[in-house]
Amino acid sequence: MSVLVVGLSHQSAPVAMLERAAVTGDDLGKLLHAVNDSPHVAETAIVSTCNRVEVYAVVDKFHGGVSSISELLSLHSGIPLDELSRHLYVHYEDRAVQHAFSVACGMESMVVGEGQILGQIRAAFRHAQDEGTIGRDLHDLLQQALRVGKRAHHETGIDQAGASLVSVGLDVARQHLGPLDRVNALVVGAGAMSGLAVATLARTGAREIVVANRTYDKAVRLAADATAAGVTARAIPLADLDHGLAGADLIVSCTGAAGLVISKGQMEAAGAGADGRRRFFLDLALPHDVDPGVRDLPGAALSGLAELRTAEQAAEAIGPEAIEAVRTIVAGEVSTFLGAARAAAVAPTVVALRSKAADVVEAELARLTGRLPELDDKARKEISQTVRRVVDKLLHAPTVRVKELAAAPGGDTYADALRELFDLDPKAPEAVTRADIASEASDGGAAALAGGSGGSPPQMGTADIASEASDGGAGHIEGSGT
Structure with a gap:
C-alpha cells in the first residue's frame, strides 16, 4: 500500500474551476466515502480549502487509484474529465509525503507562510476519522504533517509577516x-x-x-x-x-x-x-x-x-532565508518519516523470524527432555537459558542491522532477503500484530520503529489531535460557521 495525492489548487487551476470543484457540507462526506469505496483505495482523507481540493489516499495500484479519484472529482464537480485532468496534480509515495509536509508549512498556499492550513489539515483528519475512512498510514502521515507545520512556524520566520x-x-x-x-x-x-x-x-x-x-x-x-x-x-x-x-x-x-x-x-x-x-x-x-x-x-x-x-x-516580507529554512526542515522530516516507515515495514518479518527461532528452540528442548529424562530441573533450566541466549545473540546483530538498512531507499528488499534466507512462511509477517511489533521495537529496534535516528516525536492519539486543534487550529477555512 502506498500514499497517493490527487488534487488541484490555485497553482494549477483558475479560480473559476476551483469554485466548481469546491467540496463543502454533505458533499464532502459523500466524496470521501465514494473515494474510499472505489477500487484500489484503502484509506481516504480530503483537504478542502478556499484555494485547494486534495484527495489523500492509500492505494494498492497507482494508475487504478489515480483513475478512480480523477473520475470521482470530475463527477462531483461536473467538470469533464479531459478538462479537469489538465489541472490536476498527482504525487505518489515519497513525493506525496513531501507535498503533505510542504502544504502543512504553508509553502503551497496562495499567501506563502499563512498558518490557517494547519487548522484545515486538522479538520480533514477529524472528518476522515469521524467517517471511518482513515487508517494507520494516513493517520501517521497527517499527524506528522501537523507537527512539521508547527515546527516550521515556530523555528523560522515563515509567518513573521502575519501572512494570511x-x-x-x-x-x-x-x-x-x-x-x-x-x-x-x-x-x-x-x-x-x-x-x-x-x-x-x-x-x-x-x-x-x-x-x-x-x-x-x-x-x-x-x-x-x-x-x-x-x-x-x-x-x-x-x-x-x-x-x-x-x-x-x-x-x-x-x-x-x-x-x-x-x-x-x-x-x-x-x-x-x-x-x-x-x-x-x-x-x-x-x-x-x-x-x-x-x-x-x-x-x-x-x-x-x-x-x-x-x-x-x-x-x-518573509524573505528567502525563512523559505529556505522551511525547505530544509521539510527535507529532513521527509527523510526521517520515510526511514521510519521503511524500518517499520521490515519489523513484521523480523518478528516472524524470531518467532520461528523460538519455535525451533522449544522443539529442540522438548526433544532433549524426551531423550534425557534423568536431567534434574536445575540442569534443564540452565540448558534452556543457554540455548535461548545463543539464539538471541546470533539473531541480534542481523535483525538490528536489517532495521537500519531498511530505513534507506529500497530497504524493503532486505525483508525479502530475510524471508528467502530463513525460509519464512510468506504469510507469517502478515499475521504479526502491532503488539508483536511494539514488543520487537523494545528489543534492539526501538529507535528505528519509533521514528528513526532523526528524533521524530512519538505518534499521538486522537486525544492529542483534539488538543492540537485548540492550539492555533482555525477550523475549516471556508466560513463553515454560517
Missing part, C-alpha cells in the same frame, strides 16, 4: 479606504476566516465592527471578542444583512453559501453609488459570496481570490 488571506486582503482594502481605524466594517460569516477578519480589524481599531451570520449565537461570540479588545462591535442576524450593508465601508464576506450572498441590486438598494461613500468588498469565499457587478458601483472596489493570487506582500 485576511491580512493581505485587508492590506489591499487600506489602499482603497485609507487607515482601517476610520472605517465601519461588516463581516459576513462566523467561520475561521471571518474570525480572523474580526480579530485583525479589532487590532487595527476599526470604528465599528458588525458581524452578520445565519447562526446568530456565533455572530454574538465574534462580536463579543471584538468588544473585549476595546472595539465597538455588535452582531446581527443574516436576515438583517441589508441594514448592515447600508452602514458599512468595508465588507468582508466568507460563508459556505452555494450562491451569492451580496448582490449588486442589494447594494444599490442600500444606497451604494448614491450616498458618496467609498466601499471595499473583500470576498474570501469559494464559491464567491459577492456579485462581481458591485465593481460597477461608484466608489466601490472588490477583491476576491483571483486578485489576491497576485499579491506578493507576504513572500517579500
Whole structure:
C-alpha cells in the first residue's frame, strides 16, 4: 500500500474551476466515502480549502487509484474529465509525503507562510476519522504533517509577516479606504476566516465592527471578542444583512453559501453609488459570496481570490532565508518519516523470524527432555537459558542491522532477503500484530520503529489531535460557521 495525492489548487487551476470543484457540507462526506469505496483505495482523507481540493489516499495500484479519484472529482464537480485532468496534480509515495509536509508549512498556499492550513489539515483528519475512512498510514502521515507545520512556524520566520488571506486582503482594502481605524466594517460569516477578519480589524481599531451570520449565537461570540479588545462591535442576524450593508465601508464576506450572498441590486438598494461613500468588498469565499457587478458601483472596489493570487506582500516580507529554512526542515522530516516507515515495514518479518527461532528452540528442548529424562530441573533450566541466549545473540546483530538498512531507499528488499534466507512462511509477517511489533521495537529496534535516528516525536492519539486543534487550529477555512 502506498500514499497517493490527487488534487488541484490555485497553482494549477483558475479560480473559476476551483469554485466548481469546491467540496463543502454533505458533499464532502459523500466524496470521501465514494473515494474510499472505489477500487484500489484503502484509506481516504480530503483537504478542502478556499484555494485547494486534495484527495489523500492509500492505494494498492497507482494508475487504478489515480483513475478512480480523477473520475470521482470530475463527477462531483461536473467538470469533464479531459478538462479537469489538465489541472490536476498527482504525487505518489515519497513525493506525496513531501507535498503533505510542504502544504502543512504553508509553502503551497496562495499567501506563502499563512498558518490557517494547519487548522484545515486538522479538520480533514477529524472528518476522515469521524467517517471511518482513515487508517494507520494516513493517520501517521497527517499527524506528522501537523507537527512539521508547527515546527516550521515556530523555528523560522515563515509567518513573521502575519501572512494570511485576511491580512493581505485587508492590506489591499487600506489602499482603497485609507487607515482601517476610520472605517465601519461588516463581516459576513462566523467561520475561521471571518474570525480572523474580526480579530485583525479589532487590532487595527476599526470604528465599528458588525458581524452578520445565519447562526446568530456565533455572530454574538465574534462580536463579543471584538468588544473585549476595546472595539465597538455588535452582531446581527443574516436576515438583517441589508441594514448592515447600508452602514458599512468595508465588507468582508466568507460563508459556505452555494450562491451569492451580496448582490449588486442589494447594494444599490442600500444606497451604494448614491450616498458618496467609498466601499471595499473583500470576498474570501469559494464559491464567491459577492456579485462581481458591485465593481460597477461608484466608489466601490472588490477583491476576491483571483486578485489576491497576485499579491506578493507576504513572500517579500518573509524573505528567502525563512523559505529556505522551511525547505530544509521539510527535507529532513521527509527523510526521517520515510526511514521510519521503511524500518517499520521490515519489523513484521523480523518478528516472524524470531518467532520461528523460538519455535525451533522449544522443539529442540522438548526433544532433549524426551531423550534425557534423568536431567534434574536445575540442569534443564540452565540448558534452556543457554540455548535461548545463543539464539538471541546470533539473531541480534542481523535483525538490528536489517532495521537500519531498511530505513534507506529500497530497504524493503532486505525483508525479502530475510524471508528467502530463513525460509519464512510468506504469510507469517502478515499475521504479526502491532503488539508483536511494539514488543520487537523494545528489543534492539526501538529507535528505528519509533521514528528513526532523526528524533521524530512519538505518534499521538486522537486525544492529542483534539488538543492540537485548540492550539492555533482555525477550523475549516471556508466560513463553515454560517
